[in-house]
Each structure stands twice: as C-alpha cells, then as structure tokens.
Amino acid sequence: xxxxxxxxxxxxxxxVLVNMFLLFFYTFIILGHRPKPMDLISCQLTFIxxxxxxxxxxxxxxxxxxxxxxxxxxxxxxxxxINRVMxxxxxxxxxxxxxxxxxxxxxxxxxxxxxxxxxxxxxMYAFFYLWSFNLLFSSRWFFYVAGFTNVSETHQMKVSKSxxxxxxxxxxxxxxxxxxxxxxxxxxxxMMTTSAYMVIILFRHQRQCKHLHGISHQxxxxxxxxxxxxxxxxIFFVVMYWVDFIISFTxxxxxxxxxxxxxxxxxxxxxxxxITPLVQISSDKRIINVLKNLKSK
Numbered sequence: 001x002x003x004x005x006x007x008x009x010x011x012x013x014x015x016v017l018v019n020m021f022l023l024f025f026y027t028f029i030i031l032g033h034r035p036k037p038m039d040l041i042s043c044q045l046t047f048i049x050x051x052x053x054x055x056x057x058x059x060x061x062x063x064x065x066x067x068x069x070x071x072x073x074x075x076x077x078x079x080x081x082i083n084r085v086m087x088x089x090x091x092x093x094x095x096x097x098x099x100x101x102x103x104x105x106x107x108x109x110x111x112x113x114x115x116x117x118x119x120x121x122x123x124m125y126a127f128f129y130l131w132s133f134n135l136l137f138s139s140r141w142f143f144y145v146a147g148f149t150n151v152s153e154t155h156q157m158k159v160s161k162s163x164x165x166x167x168x169x170x171x172x173x174x175x176x177x178x179x180x181x182x183x184x185x186x187x188x189x190x191m192m193t194t195s196a197y198m199v200i201i202l203f204r205h206q207r208q209c210k211h212l213h214g215i216s217h218q219x220x221x222x223x224x225x226x227x228x229x230x231x232x233x234x235i236f237f238v239v240m241y242w243v244d245f246i247i248s249f250t251x252x253x254x255x256x257x258x259x260x261x262x263x264x265x266x267x268x269x270x271x272x273x274x275i276t277p278l279v280q281i282s283s284d285k286r287i288i289n290v291l292k293n294l295k296s297k
Contacts, residue, residue: 004263011267015053015274022046022277025287037104037119038226041097042280044127048089049273055083056270072147076163080145081138088134088183090273094237095187096126101230102194105201140176144168159257177249184245191234198227229283233276240272 026043029035070078100119106112115122144166145159156164168176202224247265251257281287 008263008266008270011270011274012053012056015270015277016050018277018281019046019050019053019273022280022287023050025290029286037100037123038097040120040123041093041100045090045093045097046277048086048093049276051082052086052090052273053270055079055086056266072162074147076147076160077142077145080159080163081141084138084141085134087269088138089130091184091187091237091241092130092134094234095191096123096130098191098194098198098230098234101227102197102201105198105227107201157251157257159262165252173252177252181245181249184241188238188241191238195231195234198231202227225283225285229279232279236275236279237272240268244268 023043023046026035026039026046029039030043100123103112103115103119106116145163146156146166147162147164156166158164205224244265247261247268251261281291
C-alpha cells in the first residue's frame with residue numbers, strides 16, 4: 001500500500017470514528033432528552049459525513065461491497081451514487097444549519113422572530129424536500145457511471161480505481177454543470193448572507209454587554225458559542241467545497257482526471273467531514289462534560 005493510500009485510510013478511519021461518537025451522542029440526546037432544533041440538524045449532518053467518508057473513493061464502503069462479492073459495476077454505481085447524494089446533502093444541510101441558527105439568535109423585533117416557535121415543524125419539511133431532491137437529482141449518475149472496462153477504446157474517463165464516466169453530449173454536460181453550479185452558488189450565497197447577519201447580531205450583542213456589564217463580566221452564552229461554531233464551519237465548508245468543485249468542474253469540462261489530482265480531491269473532499277466533528281465536540285459543553293465524567297471514572 002502506497003503512503004498516500006495509507007494517509008487516506010487513516011484520514012477516513014479517523015473521520016468515521018469521531019463522527020460515530022458524535023452520532024451516538026446526538027442520538028442519545030434526541031431519544032432521551034429534550035433536543036434543541038440544532039441537535040436534529042447536527043445529527044443529520046453527522047450521518048451524512050459518515051456516509052461521505054465511507055463512499056469517498058475506493059476505500060471502506062467499496063471494500064465492503066467487494067468482500068461481499070458484488071460485481072464491479074454494482075459496486076461503482078452504488079458508491080458513486082451514495083457519495084453524490086451525500087455531497088449534495090452536505091451543502092444543503094450546512095446551509096440549513098446556518099439559516100436556522102440565524103433565526104434562533106435573531107432578536108424578537110426582527111422578521112424572523114415569528115418562525116422561532118415553528119422551527120421543528122419547518123425543519124421536518126426541509127429534511128423531506130432536501131433528501132427527496134438530492135436522491136432524485138443524483139439518480140442521473142446511474143446512466144453515466146459504470147465499472148472500469150477499457151478507457152482507451154471508448155474515451156471513458158476514469159474517476160477512481162474501479163469507476164469511470166461515459167462520454168456525455170456537450171449539451172447534457174453543460175446543462176448538468178449549469179444546474180449544479182446554480183444550486184451551489186445559491187446555497188453558498190444564502191450561507192454567506194446568514195453568516196454576515198449572525199456576525200452583525202453578535203457584534204451588536206457584544207457592544208450591548210460592554211455597555212451594560214463591562215468587559216470583565218462578559219461570558220459567552222450557549223447561543224453565542226453555537227453561532228461562532230457554525231460561522232467557523234460555514235467558512236471552512238465554503239473554502240473546501242469550492243476547491244473540490246473547481247477540481248471536479250475542470251476535470252469534467254476538459255474530460256480528463258489526473259491520478260494525482262484525484263488523490264488531492266479525495267483529501268479535500270474528506271477534510272470537511274473529518275474536521276467538523278472535532279470543532280463541534282470542542283465547542284459543545286454537553287460533550288465536554290460527558291468526556292470529563294468518563295475521564296474521572
């Protein structure tokens with residue numbers, strides 16, 4: 001096994017472990033306690049990240065299917081489809097997390113105040129529509145992805161060790177890129193707008209605290225910590241997502257995938273789902289208290 005593959009397996013294994021820990025924690029909170037609306041979204045996002053890592057490239061999930069004696073074509077279509085669904089859901093749910101946090105911390109005089117009491121209801125609708133859209137939209141890949149055969153004869157583009165893309169009509173390829181890019185630009189635009197809105201609210205709140213209590217008495221509220229965490233995640237997500245998108249966009253446009261570029265893309269694609277749970281764990285006092293209690297026993 002090459003050194004790059006060793007690092008990829010380590011990154012994937014570590015990412016799955018920390019996300020599994022976070023998933024168990026959120027599941028325990030949702031089933032046994034009164035969960036916050038953000039807990040429901042974070043639980044979904046954690047599950048999505050686990051599936052993204054498992055289906056990214058020819059590691060973990062692909063190895064499981066291969067050990068079960070599934071054909072190369074079935075393995076390729078299944079892993080590629082699930083990964084594309086999860087990548088689409090990742091940007092959608094991250095956007096949803098940003099929007100709902102902006103509504104949560106908005107003052108009672110704002111336009112968003114009337115939505116606060118109905119967050120859970122709107123959240124269920126959002127989950128249903130986002131999952132339905134991404135499951136249907138990504139189904140197009142079943143027609144253009146297959147197990148590896150012979151690239152040189154049919155101008156197919158190899159996108160992993162066992163997966164390739166069939167040649168597409170220029171109109172279809174342009175239409176697909178336009179739709180995906182429009183969706184991503186729209187969602188990233190919403191994330192950046194809500195992030196700017198949250199920064200303004202935090203700045204106003206901090207200025208009011210300084211005026212009323214002075215600097216020495218300021219303490220970060222749970223809402224403020226959660227907002228800062230989400231802002232950090234949104235910024236990191238936007239950077240990683242667009243690096244990944246530029247690599248994919250350029251490769252499909254030029255219809256060529258360099259193995260080195262593919263390896264770099266795998267690292268970039270798994271960076272966000274691996275680092276996100278670490279940021280969430282370090283910023284959630286409930287998780288920190290659980291870890292402290294386990295350590296003291």
